[in-house]
Amino acid sequence: MKEQRREGDAFAFFAPLRETACECMKTVLTKSPVEAAEFIRRGGIVAFPTETVYGLGANVFDAQAIAKIFSAKKRPNDNPLIAHVGEIEQIKLLVSEISEMANKFIEAFFPAPLTLVLPKSAEVPLIATANLQTIGVRMPRNNLTLEFLKACQTPVVAPSANLSGKPSPTTWQSVSEDLDGRIECILQSAATEIGLESTVLDCTAETPFVLRAGAITLEELKKIEPRTKLYQSLKTKNPKSPGLKHRHYSPRAKVIFQGSGFKIQDSKFKAYIGLNMPREEFELVKICATIDEYAHSIFEFFRRCDREKIEIIYCETVEECGIGLALMDRLKRAAEN
Numbered sequence: 001m002k003e004q005r006r007e008g009d010a011f012a013f014f015a016p017l018r019e020t021a022c023e024c025m026k027t028v029l030t031k032s033p034v035e036a037a038e039f040i041r042r043g044g045i046v047a048f049p050t051e052t053v054y055g056l057g058a059n060v061f062d063a064q065a066i067a068k069i070f071s072a073k074k075r076p077n078d079n080p081l082i083a084h085v086g087e088i089e090q091i092k093l094l095v096s097e098i099s100e101m102a103n104k105f106i107e108a109f110f111p112a113p114l115t116l117v118l119p120k121s122a123e124v125p126l127i128a129t130a131n132l133q134t135i136g137v138r139m140p141r142n143n144l145t146l147e148f149l150k151a152c153q154t155p156v157v158a159p160s161a162n163l164s165g166k167p168s169p170t171t172w173q174s175v176s177e178d179l180d181g182r183i184e185c186i187l188q189s190a191a192t193e194i195g196l197e198s199t200v201l202d203c204t205a206e207t208p209f210v211l212r213a214g215a216i217t218l219e220e221l222k223k224i225e226p227r228t229k230l231y232q233s234l235k236t237k238n239p240k241s242p243g244l245k246h247r248h249y250s251p252r253a254k255v256i257f258q259g260s261g262f263k264i265q266d267s268k269f270k271a272y273i274g275l276n277m278p279r280e281e282f283e284l285v286k287i288c289a290t291i292d293e294y295a296h297s298i299f300e301f302f303r304r305c306d307r308e309k310i311e312i313i314y315c316e317t318v319e320e321c322g323i324g325l326a327l328m329d330r331l332k333r334a335a336e337n
């Protein structure tokens with residue numbers, strides 16, 4: 001269905017639909033990308049794996065299906081969605097213009113855990129972009145995801161497939177824990193390769209800005225465009241990336257960074273994750289061999305802590321470079337809550 005209303009009306013129109021969209025339904029589990037894609041083609045919403053985290057997808061041109069995503073996730077409606085393409089050619093359907101700079105990033109990285117924010121085309125309904133005139137676009141680097149997207153025969157908008165505020169899911173079981181009975185289908189696969197969400201890069205200004213750190217690192221982006229900067233004002237009321245102001249990545253347990261000399265509270269049921277063995281005793285401990293493994297494990301560890309009723313999670317800090325920047329970003333935001 002194409003958008004036909006005045007711009008500001010997108011959410012007003014969908015509000016009643018969003019309230020009724022969450023009646024309990026049977027969530028089909030499948031390993032077939034073609035079967036999963038059929039649900040998208042019929043206006044359903046489907047969780048699918050990518051190389052970063054599992055996403056919850058709908059046809060980008062189907063405003064009613066997109067409304068169901070916001071409802072199923074309980075997502076604030078001012079938080080825009082990322083559009084996923086199975087072929088580079090499809091980017092043209094989503095954006096009004098691809099600058100030379102954006103083209104350089106596409107050629108250098110796509111398919112990749114990298115989302116480019118570009119001016120949106122008139123065909124994309126405003127509910128997908130939370131009324132913004134820009135759209136985040138990415139081509140995932142995972143064969144099953146690409147097979148699924150190609151079978152959908154349309155770009156697919158997808159936020160992470162968790163209930164809003166919870167850690168992003170890196171396994172289909174975690175998707176099911178949050179969304180069983182709220183979505184039409186889950187495309188099952190192994191745990192995702194990276195475990196943190198994509199790098200979001202704003203390409204709408206002269207200078208590209210990293211709005212969210214991810215596996216494509218600032219250092220790699222600077223090799224393509226040396227002026228690339230980190231967007232700093234994450235704390236402002238109107239950040240460039242609306243999602244950044246919302247509660248995020250949070251386990252129920254309190255998250256604390258472990259620095260040297262930190263006082264551990266013995267009375268609490270506590271867990272530890274990091275690269276080095278701690279001296280203190282914890283009820284649950286995960287030691288990761290590399291920063292990549294730490295990034296890969298963090299969201300699933302948060303979820304496990306919640307299942308095991310952990311009260312405090314102590315996280316070792318890492319150097320904020322490479323994937324360490326993205327990992328520390330997620331840890332800091334989890335600790336804020």
Ligand code: TXA
Binds near residue numbers: 079129
């Ligand atoms: O790796 C990922 O990016 C995963 C997988 C499923 O692709 N998706 C994901 O989506 O993490 P989500 O919705 O959980 O996070 C999207 C982030 C939010 O912070 C949102 O505000 C930002 O991207 N974003 C999306 N569209 C934007 C736009 N037009 N302008 C600025 N920020 C945008």
Ligand code: MG
Binds near residue numbers: 168
């Ligand atoms: Mg998310």
